[in-house]
Amino acid sequence: MIPIVAATPAAAAAKDVRHYLRPGTLQLPALPPLSLYVHLPRCLKKCPYCDFNSHEQPAELPESRYVDALVADVEAALPPVWGRQIHSIFIGGGTPSLFSPDAIARLLSDVRARLKLTADCEITLEANPGTFEKDRFKAFRGAGVTRLSVGVQSFNDMHLRALGRVHDGAQAIAAVEEAALSFETFNIDLMYALPGQTLEQLEADVTQAMSLMPPHLSIYHLTIEPNTYFAKFPPTIPHEDWRTRCSTASPK
Ligand SMILES: C[S@@+](CC[C@H](N)C(=O)[O-])C[C@H]1O[C@@H](n2cnc3c(N)ncnc32)[C@H](O)[C@@H]1O
Ligand code: SF4
Incomplete structure (x- = not known):
């Protein structure tokens, strides 16, 4: 971090900008810290809207071999960092x-053995709200995860079915409550402009999410991505007008 030596925050900011814009080689007292992204591409079932690198899991999971391969990847990336x-x-x-x-x-622990983590390093894990996963949340905390990101999408069972999700609204609430108990902080993912969704139903989803007091809430507009099931068999999604009103509506 660049030390702030000027008397006021505004003056300090101006001094920082001048420091970065001056001609010549950029002089940093230390290189800034990095973030690490680790991808685990298994799913119970492929959702019809999803174009992420995710695949239905094989019956026999070579879990430990996959972790070996990830650690080998980290090792290969070490020299430049x-x-x-x-x-x-x-x-x-x-x-x-x-x-x-x-x-x-x-x-x-293999990542910690190879890279220098800051003492307050935030470690997030993405989770689906199925019962099977919820019962493991405390053990994930024990494994070192500090933040859970729960993929709720909607609390409405009809919309969850339309999205091909493997959980229902009650399981989503139970999973978020368990995340709040088990982790320092957590995030809820919701999606909107779902097949057949009304503005009132969207408002009910957001109200339900807010009642669970998430420190962070991500809300994504459902996108029909190329090469997905929804691209091949498009569902009826809300009209453009609905979406415009949604993005300009103020909360009641
Ligand atoms: C890596 S994805 C999935 C995480 C987790 N597997 C799940 O499904 O809950 C992260 C988030 O992206 C959002 N997302 C995925 N596909 C999307 C799409 N086609 N349109 C909008 N949001 C999408 C969902 O909210 C999802 O929770
Ligand atoms: S949305 Fe999540 S659960 Fe569904 S296929 Fe994509 S990554 Fe897997």
């Missing part, structure tokens, strides 16, 4: 919560 600190790790997918807590613990 040698000595740099890592201040956040995001384990995304796919559905990383399908991996066992033991596998996540081994992954994190």
Whole structure:
């Protein structure tokens, strides 16, 4: 971090900008910290809207071999980042919560053995709200995860079915409540402009999400991505006018 030596915050900011804009080689007292993204591409079932690198899991999961391969990847990437600190790790997918807590613990300890993590390094894991995963949340905390990102999408069972999700609204609420108990902080993912969704139903989803007091809420407009099931068999999604009103509507 660049030390602030000027008397006022505004003057300090101006001095920082001048420092970066001056001619010649950029002089940094230390290189900034890095973030690490780890991808676990397994899912129970491929959702019809999803174009992420995610695949239905095979019956026999070569979990430990996959972790070995990830650690080998980290090792191959070490030379250009040698000595740099890592201040956040995001384990995304796919559905990383399908991996066992033991596998996540081994992954994190192997990463710690190779990279310098800051003392307050935030470690996020993406989770789906199925019961199977919810029962493992505390064990993920024990494995070193500090933040859970729960892929709720909607609390409405009809919309969850239309999205091909493998959980229902009650399971989503139970999973978020468990995340709040088990982790320092958590995020809820919602999607909107879902097949057949009304503005009132969207408002009900947002109200339900806010009642669970998430420290962070991500809301994504459902996008029909090329090469997905929805691209081939398009569902009826809300009219453009609905979406415009949605993005300009103010909260009641
Ligand atoms: C890596 S994805 C999935 C995480 C987790 N597997 C799940 O499904 O809950 C992260 C988020 O992207 C959003 N997302 C995925 N596909 C999308 C799409 N086609 N349109 C809008 N949002 C999408 C969803 O909200 C999802 O939770
Ligand atoms: S949305 Fe999530 S659970 Fe569904 S296929 Fe994509 S990554 Fe897997």
